[in-house]
Amino acid sequence: MKSLQELRDMRKRLEKDMTARDDKEIAKVIIGMGTCGIAAGARDILQAVSDEINKRDLNVKIVQTGCIGMCEEEPIFDIVKPGEDRITYGNLTPDNARQIIVEHLINNRIDTEHVIARHNN
Amino acid sequence: MSKENIYRSHVLVCTGTGCVSSGAREIKDVFIDELHENEIENEVRVVETGCHGFCERGPIAIVYPEGVFYSELKENDVAEIVEEHLLKGRIVDRLLYVDDDKEKVPGYSDIAFYKKQKRIALKNCGRIDPENIDEYIANGGYEAMGIAFTELDQDKVIEMVKDSGLRGRGGGGFPTGLKWSFAAKSVSNKKYVICNADEGDPGAFMDRSILEGDPHKIIEGMAIAGYAIGADEGYVYVRAEYPLAIKRLRKAIKDAEEYGLLGDDIFGSGFNFKLNIKEGAGAFVCGEETALMASIEGKRGMPTPRPPYPAVKGLWGKPTNINNVETFANIPFIVQEGPEAFSSYGTEGSPGTKVFALTGKINNTGLVEVPMGTTLREVIFDIGGGLQENRKFKAVQTGGPSGGCIPEEYLDLPIDYDSLLEVGAMMGSGGMVVMDDNTCMVDVSRFFLNFTQSESCGKCTPCREGTKRMLEILNRITEGEGKSGDIKLLRELAEHIRDTSLCGLGQSAPNPVLSTLQYFENEYIAHIEDEKCPAGVCPDLKGAYYVLEDDCIGCGICMKACPVDAISGKPKEVYTIDSEACISCGVCADKCPKDAIAVG
Numbered sequence: 001m002k003s004l005q006e007l008r009d010m011r012k013r014l015e016k017d018m019t020a021r022d023d024k025e026i027a028k029v030i031i032g033m034g035t036c037g038i039a040a041g042a043r044d045i046l047q048a049v050s051d052e053i054n055k056r057d058l059n060v061k062i063v064q065t066g067c068i069g070m071c072e073e074e075p076i077f078d079i080v081k082p083g084e085d086r087i088t089y090g091n092l093t094p095d096n097a098r099q100i101i102v103e104h105l106i107n108n109r110i111d112t113e114h115v116i117a118r119h120n121n
Numbered sequence: 122m123s124k125e126n127i128y129r130s131h132v133l134v135c136t137g138t139g140c141v142s143s144g145a146r147e148i149k150d151v152f153i154d155e156l157h158e159n160e161i162e163n164e165v166r167v168v169e170t171g172c173h174g175f176c177e178r179g180p181i182a183i184v185y186p187e188g189v190f191y192s193e194l195k196e197n198d199v200a201e202i203v204e205e206h207l208l209k210g211r212i213v214d215r216l217l218y219v220d221d222d223k224e225k226v227p228g229y230s231d232i233a234f235y236k237k238q239k240r241i242a243l244k245n246c247g248r249i250d251p252e253n254i255d256e257y258i259a260n261g262g263y264e265a266m267g268i269a270f271t272e273l274d275q276d277k278v279i280e281m282v283k284d285s286g287l288r289g290r291g292g293g294g295f296p297t298g299l300k301w302s303f304a305a306k307s308v309s310n311k312k313y314v315i316c317n318a319d320e321g322d323p324g325a326f327m328d329r330s331i332l333e334g335d336p337h338k339i340i341e342g343m344a345i346a347g348y349a350i351g352a353d354e355g356y357v358y359v360r361a362e363y364p365l366a367i368k369r370l371r372k373a374i375k376d377a378e379e380y381g382l383l384g385d386d387i388f389g390s391g392f393n394f395k396l397n398i399k400e401g402a403g404a405f406v407c408g409e410e411t412a413l414m415a416s417i418e419g420k421r422g423m424p425t426p427r428p429p430y431p432a433v434k435g436l437w438g439k440p441t442n443i444n445n446v447e448t449f450a451n452i453p454f455i456v457q458e459g460p461e462a463f464s465s466y467g468t469e470g471s472p473g474t475k476v477f478a479l480t481g482k483i484n485n486t487g488l489v490e491v492p493m494g495t496t497l498r499e500v501i502f503d504i505g506g507g508l509q510e511n512r513k514f515k516a517v518q519t520g521g522p523s524g525g526c527i528p529e530e531y532l533d534l535p536i537d538y539d540s541l542l543e544v545g546a547m548m549g550s551g552g553m554v555v556m557d558d559n560t561c562m563v564d565v566s567r568f569f570l571n572f573t574q575s576e577s578c579g580k581c582t583p584c585r586e587g588t589k590r591m592l593e594i595l596n597r598i599t600e601g602e603g604k605s606g607d608i609k610l611l612r613e614l615a616e617h618i619r620d621t622s623l624c625g626l627g628q629s630a631p632n633p634v635l636s637t638l639q640y641f642e643n644e645y646i647a648h649i650e651d652e653k654c655p656a657g658v659c660p661d662l663k664g665a666y667y668v669l670e671d672d673c674i675g676c677g678i679c680m681k682a683c684p685v686d687a688i689s690g691k692p693k694e695v696y697t698i699d700s701e702a703c704i705s706c707g708v709c710a711d712k713c714p715k716d717a718i719a720v721g
Contacts, residue, residue: 037210054127064206
């Protein structure tokens with residue numbers, strides 16, 4: 001270690017892997033993994049989301065949840081940013097899931113085509 | 122997915138010594154197998170961590186990002202967690218920790234045991250993999266060291282530690298910054314820093330848990346101390362009975378060397394520092410600093426008179442600074458967050474937090490860290506969950522064999538160095554042994570004196586002979602052979618040993634006797650004059666067991682439990698105990714559902 005800056009750069013690189021254990025409020029993608037969700041392909045969605053997040057180096061937590069009752073619309077995920085409404089997207093495919101992640105989390109645009117609900121937090 | 126993969130979920134399995142002995146290693150292996158089986162090993166990472174403190178409920182696993190707390194796991198529970206929680210996202214209710222009010226608590230932070238704690242020294246314990254230096258760095262590790270080495274001069278570092286008000290966590294409570302300034306002032310071509318990890322109090326495991334759970338923090342704290350006093354070499358004196366702590370510390374030192382965080386010209390500052398481990402054979406007296414240094418030098422672990430103090434003439438005759446494990450664990454926080462951040466916790470005379478090992482007749486055995494000034498009641502009842510089987514609190518022993526017993530009337534005492542001294546106990550390293558009404562205080566003081574007597578190194582007469590004579594008297598009293606002058610004699614001996622012994626071991630050895638005499642003299646009198654042990658512990662003084670006729674419901678459970686058939690009676694009538702046949706084992710009293718059997 002040749003300088004304090006070198007350590008700080010290293011930390012920046014390493015701390016991404018600790019995001020999952022962080023207590024701080026950061027954006028979350030909550031994926032419906034009930035029987036209905038899994039049957040409709042939620043596992044593929046989960047893999048696509050996690051791949052996209054890794055690839056784009058986003059500070060986002062991926063959380064799983066059970067069935068929320070709208071089995072018809074599965075696969076479903078919710079995106080919650082701190083202090084913003086919780087947006088539910090449905091009828092996902094790995095491709096549109098990747099698109100939504102980029103639009104919502106990077107460009108701050110809600111992809112209205114796939115939104116099925118909006119909840120006040 | 123690539124190896125650089127960021128895992129979406131982390132499973133933290135506690136592999137502190139407590140959880141390992143209840144099977145945590147096997148749990149971890151099954152997790153890895155099951156993740157592989159379900160093909161999610163690239164999504165979920167299993168991390169071994171140090172102690173979470175909640176040893177009573179081990180093995181423990183915490184699943185992030187949800188922070189769900191699973192306790193008392195068995196190997197065949199793991200498949201369910203993997204399939205339900207990790208694959209399908211459904212929390213496994215049946216394995217959640219159940220709080221005292223019978224509610225299932227999913228979140229780590231919702232558990233009463235953790236709510237009142239403030240973790241500075243233990244911040245990373247249970248949250249990071251102690252064998253992975255990257256996780257320490259990712260959590261801000263070694264940044265305090267970098268700041269100190271490159272942005273602060275030596276005086277400034279010492280000033281910060283002084284301003285924080287940090288006092289030695291090994292027990293004495295000497296101001297750490299002041300201690301550093303003594304060593305810094307000594308002029309020499311060679312100086313040393315020593316970490317005292319010779320934790321020897323019965324029931325204490327704070328230092329072990331920190332070394333096992335966050336070894337890099339100790340390295341960082343020691344290196345900062347080295348920089349501040351001008352020492353380029355350090356020793357960690359740790360007892361050989363702590364193999365896991367030694368293994369993890371050894372790996373941590375190696376990793377730090379590879380990263381250039383130990384060695385020459387650290388952070389380009391021109392400062393060099395290297396660390397050695399010295400394994401001690403486990404003699405209690407080696408916790409005393411002069412004996413400890415003798416042991417490192419390869420001599421017999423015996424204390425020598427001070428002055429000269431180690432800061433002037435220490436290890437191999439060179440100026441040396443010795444601090445305890447927990448003291449060093451607080452240093453990075455003070456440098457990184459500032460002295461005010463540290464002193465914003467705790468009391469005016471004792472800033473910061475203190476780690477305690479809770480043991481004895483308490484529900485939540487484990488490791489806790491609370492701000493100084495927290496009351497004994499909060500630690501024992503709110504965090505510790507109260508006494509086992511809801512028994513009545515009698516006393517809490519703090520400070521190990523050098524400390525004292527604190528009775529119920531002081532339960533609301535805020536814990537700090539000075540308040541504990543005022544009531545005849547001491548902070549010590551942080552052991553807290555909780556005792557219920559089934560504990561005989563004469564027996565307790567005999568236990569501790571027996572410990573110090575056998576650990577006395579034998580160098581000075583008051584300690585060697587005096588503790589032996591005191592122990593003889595206590596043995597006599599518990600055997601029913603006590604004499605009327607014994608209490609006076611005990612007090613007299615205690616005062617002489619305290620005033621004339623060479624080192625802290627002897628000076629404090631009489632404390633358990635003095636404090637029990639102060640608060641529980643009536644128990645001594647009952648043993649000596651009435652030949653009775655009120656708690657029913659001392660076998661020779663137990664007296665006969667008898668049935669309280671008004672309370673007996675005639676269930677017959679006592680009769681079935683009696684190993685010598687000394688109890689007779691008919692169902693629904695009052696049972697009787699034949700005192701001739703009774704061997705005073707106490708099984709009937711333990712089994713009686715109505716507490717209708719008494720002794721004495």
